[in-house]
Amino acid sequence: MEGHELIQQLSSFLTGDEIIVSSNGNISRQVYHYLPHPQIYLRGSMGLPISVGLGLSLAKPERKVLTVVGDGNLLMGLGSLATISFVRPSNLKIMILDNNAYATTGNQPTTSGILNYPQLLDGFGLPNVVPVLREDTLDDAKEKIQLWIESPELCVLPAMVDSNPPKLSNIPLHPEEITSSLYASMK
Numbered sequence: 001m002e003g004h005e006l007i008q009q010l011s012s013f014l015t016g017d018e019i020i021v022s023s024n025g026n027i028s029r030q031v032y033h034y035l036p037h038p039q040i041y042l043r044g045s046m047g048l049p050i051s052v053g054l055g056l057s058l059a060k061p062e063r064k065v066l067t068v069v070g071d072g073n074l075l076m077g078l079g080s081l082a083t084i085s086f087v088r089p090s091n092l093k094i095m096i097l098d099n100n101a102y103a104t105t106g107n108q109p110t111t112s113g114i115l116n117y118p119q120l121l122d123g124f125g126l127p128n129v130v131p132v133l134r135e136d137t138l139d140d141a142k143e144k145i146q147l148w149i150e151s152p153e154l155c156v157l158p159a160m161v162d163s164n165p166p167k168l169s170n171i172p173l174h175p176e177e178i179t180s181s182l183y184a185s186m187k
């Protein structure tokens, strides 16, 4: 299972009312290329997608905010898990795409292999879905995505994925254009 396959699967669950926040590098490129626009594609800000997702979920409580984050980004901003557990916005959903690598910068290994996600997330008091595993079928993964996206509360879905990302072009938007397009679409 590849991270971009899960991102592609998301499209069948979207109503058009969600806001997606994607972590920098490949994941943002994949969200831009495979899912409807506009969304919040982080271009830098490594470690911050969960915090940005938290801010948007509080600013727009009537919208579901889906934050898609790589393991490198998660580890860099791990403390934000305590903050979201404390604040607990029910409209915030976080998907972790753990490929055990910094794929964007050349697949250097991360240290995520030592994480036990159910224990980690339970330890932070975060509601979570059973992780997607590399050997899951697409149907298994879709069932877990559905439980995650339809959860009535704050929810985290960890997904163990391979690291053979497609080569996609850069997002042709400046950060200011990314935010202004999203805000224009919400009026």
Ligand SMILES: Cc1ncc(C[n+]2csc(CCOP(=O)(O)OP(=O)(O)O)c2C)c(N)n1
Pocket: 023, 024, 025, 026, 027, 044, 045, 046, 069, 070, 071, 072, 073, 074, 099, 101, 102, 103, 104, 105, 110
């Ligand atoms: C503070 C900081 N350090 C390093 C980078 C360079 N960088 C951009 S994306 C990336 C890898 C992100 O890894 P991960 O979140 O696991 O996503 P993946 O690339 O595997 O999809 C790195 C190291 C950066 N943008 N900011």
